[in-house]
Amino acid sequence: GNSVTQMEGPVTLSEEAFLTINCTYTATGYPSLFWYVQYPGEGLQLLLKATKADDKGSNKGFEATYRKETTSFHLEKGSVQVSDSAVYFCALRGNNAGNMLTFGGGTRLMVKP
Amino acid sequence: GAVVSQHPSWVICKSGTSVKIECRSLDFQATTMFWYRQFPKQSLMLMATSNEGSKATYEQGVEKDKFLINHASLTLSTLTVTSAHPEDSSFYICSAGVPGGANTEAFFGQGTRLTVV
Numbered sequence: 239g240n241s242v243t244q245m246e247g248p249v250t251l252s253e254e255a256f257l258t259i260n261c262t263y264t265a266t267g268y269p270s271l272f273w274y275v276q277y278p279g280e281g282l283q284l285l286l287k288a289t290k291a292d293d294k295g296s297n298k299g300f301e302a303t304y305r306k307e308t309t310s311f312h313l314e315k316g317s318v319q320v321s322d323s324a325v326y327f328c329a330l331r332g333n334n335a336g337n338m339l340t341f342g343g344g345t346r347l348m349v350k351p
Numbered sequence: 352g353a354v355v356s357q358h359p360s361w362v363i364c365k366s367g368t369s370v371k372i373e374c375r376s377l378d379f380q381a382t383t384m385f386w387y388r389q390f391p392k393q394s395l396m397l398m399a400t401s402n403e404g405s406k407a408t409y410e411q412g413v414e415k416d417k418f419l420i421n422h423a424s425l426t427l428s429t430l431t432v433t434s435a436h437p438e439d440s441s442f443y444i445c446s447a448g449v450p451g452g453a454n455t456e457a458f459f460g461q462g463t464r465l466t467v468v
Contacts, residue, residue, distance in 0.1 A: 284458075
């Protein structure tokens with residue numbers, strides 16, 4: 239079956255530091271890949287997505303590139319802010335899965351001033 | 352983007368009582384909605400797929416008689432936690448997608464934090 243593995247947190251960074259959160263996946267065919275963000279006490283919000291190999295999703299300074307050869311979709315940001323503190327989830331949607339998502343374990347990011 | 356509204360956002364109930372959580376698609380019709388559960392500091396686990404006009408499909412290990420799902424219309428799915436116990440305390444989140452194929456986006460409700468005392 240499909241699965242998503244992402245680095246365990248928490249990740250603690252100082253403001254303006256570079257962020258990488260690793261995500262790898264296992265799936266048959268050509269899944270779509272997503273990063274969701276969950277701020278404290280809130281539901282999930284879509285951060286970015288990529289639907290085919292070599293696509294780069296980007297939003298709010300975050301980027302992730304769909305790498306089929308390494309089955310990865312690592313999240314990066316060049317300069318994090320305190321307001322980026324949240325839990326980040328990598329997810330995939332397989333072919334014919336409708337809108338059902340398979341999530342990674344989540345990575346908590348804490349950014350200190 | 353499309354909006355999914357979940358209500359209530361939090362609820363505290365006594366052990367043994369039942370709690371109903373609503374998930375509405377506000378500006379689109381959703382033939383399928385998904386219910387997830389999130390334990391503290393853990394990921395979301397799919398509980399069930401709610402299908403409009405038919406029975407829900409439950410994931411392995413999820414008690415269908417305890418977590419009753421009703422999807423009576425194209426814009427509303429409800430999850431009822433029956434005879435709640437403290438171990439049912441969790442964050443429940445629903446999602447729905449705008450129909451249109453494999454590349455449609457899933458939109459999430461705000462989540463419901465259930466505390467059973």
